[in-house]
Amino acid sequence: MNAPPRTQFARMAWRGQPVRIEYAWVGSGHAHAPVMVFLHEGLGSVAMWRDFPARLCEKLGMRGLVFSRPGYGRSTPRAPDEHWANDFMHRQADEVLPAFLSAVGVAQPPWLFGHSDGASIALLHARNHPAAGVIALAPHTMVEQISVDSIEKTREAYVAGGLRERLARYHDDVDSAFWGWNEVWLSPAFRAWDIRQEIAAIGCPVLAIQGLQDEYGTLAHVRSIARQVPQTQVVEIDHCGHSPHRDQPAAVITACSAFVQQHSFSNH
Numbered sequence: 001m002n003a004p005p006r007t008q009f010a011r012m013a014w015r016g017q018p019v020r021i022e023y024a025w026v027g028s029g030h031a032h033a034p035v036m037v038f039l040h041e042g043l044g045s046v047a048m049w050r051d052f053p054a055r056l057c058e059k060l061g062m063r064g065l066v067f068s069r070p071g072y073g074r075s076t077p078r079a080p081d082e083h084w085a086n087d088f089m090h091r092q093a094d095e096v097l098p099a100f101l102s103a104v105g106v107a108q109p110p111w112l113f114g115h116s117d118g119a120s121i122a123l124l125h126a127r128n129h130p131a132a133g134v135i136a137l138a139p140h141t142m143v144e145q146i147s148v149d150s151i152e153k154t155r156e157a158y159v160a161g162g163l164r165e166r167l168a169r170y171h172d173d174v175d176s177a178f179w180g181w182n183e184v185w186l187s188p189a190f191r192a193w194d195i196r197q198e199i200a201a202i203g204c205p206v207l208a209i210q211g212l213q214d215e216y217g218t219l220a221h222v223r224s225i226a227r228q229v230p231q232t233q234v235v236e237i238d239h240c241g242h243s244p245h246r247d248q249p250a251a252v253i254t255a256c257s258a259f260v261q262q263h264s265f266s267n268h
Contacts, residue, residue, distance in 0.1 A: 037065045041138075052245045123199045123206070155186070206225060210244075
């Protein structure tokens with residue numbers, strides 16, 4: 001049961017330009033079920049989630065909304081000469097996500113499930129916009145050397161290894177997806193990126209999950225969230241790298257189920 005969901009497209013404007021967004025609904029078919037929005041990592045897409053969103057949402061009785069951000073999957077690719085600014089995650093949180101939710105008719109504050117860059121985007125969105133809750137897997141709250149080192153190795157694998165060919169299965173324009181992410185993360189100016197103070201404005205409950213063997217970040221990220229956002233629950237998972245939903249899906253689903261049940265829908 002690893003097939004990705006069937007996708008459709010939403011059309012919206014972003015920064016004065018028309019943008020096509022690939023998305024899919026998964027999980028509960030009940031039109032009034034709570035919605036959980038899935039925000040992928042820096043090299044992700046709808047297809048790269050595989051069946052995890054559907055499995056989680058079926059367990060929770062939710063409707064899952066999975067989408068590929070601009071530049072990824074089958075969404076509008078990044079222009080070859082477009083270089084992302086240091087605030088690219090802020091733009092996704094404050095501009096792209098609200099416009100997309102409006103385009104597909106999500107009116108109630110959704111639950112947000114983000115992985116890596118997507119987790120950071122979810123946190124940034126929740127600081128300024130209503131959300132029922134945030135589940136953040138392997139989030140980034142600042143730039144660590146371990147992240148830079150691993151991203152440099154990823155670039156080597158993309159240029160000289162087989163990573164480009166593997167990723168090409170999931171993106172219409174694989175260079176758009178890879179270089180947009182890689183160039184900004186490895187730019188010297190991005191070392192100053194830090195959202196720890198900003199996320200203190202989050203008012204909804206947060207579940208922060210980190211693998212103890214995460215090759216892209218330390219526990220400093222989830223612990224910084226807990227310091228800034230008192231209503232945070234932290235779950236640390238052993239034998240788990242940067243993708244807990246792939247490395248330890250059962251543990252993630254169990255933690256998410258307990259978290260969502262604790263913060264019942266009626267409160268939001």
